[in-house]
Amino acid sequence: MAENGPEFVPKKSPVPTRVVAPTQGEPRREPVVPPAAHEAVQPGTRRRFTASEKLRLVKAAEAAIASGERGALEALLRKEGIYSSHLSSWRRQLGVGGEAGLTPRKPGRKPKLDATARALLAVTKENDALKRKLRIANALIDLQKKAHELLGLTLPEAPEEES
Secondary structure, eight states: OBTTBOOOOOOOOOOOEEEEOOSSSSOEEEEOOOHHHHSOOOOOOOOOOOHHHHHHHHHHHHHHHHHOOTTHHHHHHHHHTOOHHHHHHHHHHHHHHGGGGGSOOOOSOOOSSOHHHHHHHHHHHHHHHHHHHHHHHHHHHHHHHHHHHHHTOOOOOOOOOOO
8 A cells, every 4th residue: 555545547548549640660650639629719809789780780680580481580590690688688778868879888886976976075074074163263262251251351352454
């Protein structure tokens, strides 16, 4: 028994081979390697349709349906390489928003506020903070006045401003 377990060595699996034309003597056998094993296949890129392409395809689909020819719509879908779900979602977008509804939208969550609403919110917050500071300052001034009255001190007179 080996240190890491029983001495069990699995049998080699047979490698498919092909016979190559003989060159001087008996025929040679070469391993058959499937093409995908040594080729790197690039991943497919997602197709993006512009609004004009979507409109063209929706109109072509309507024309195929109107022709009354059996399988015309399916042939169009195969020829263009699109699914019926694309067509139905584009029809829905066209019905809701017209041609403008077919334009691609920016991905992700929509902002809750636009630029003017954000600016207004920032100014409102700043205004509230300044009001809070003013209330505190006025309360401190009132406290100082009461302290001066209790101690019998006279407050310095504020110089009058000329207008």
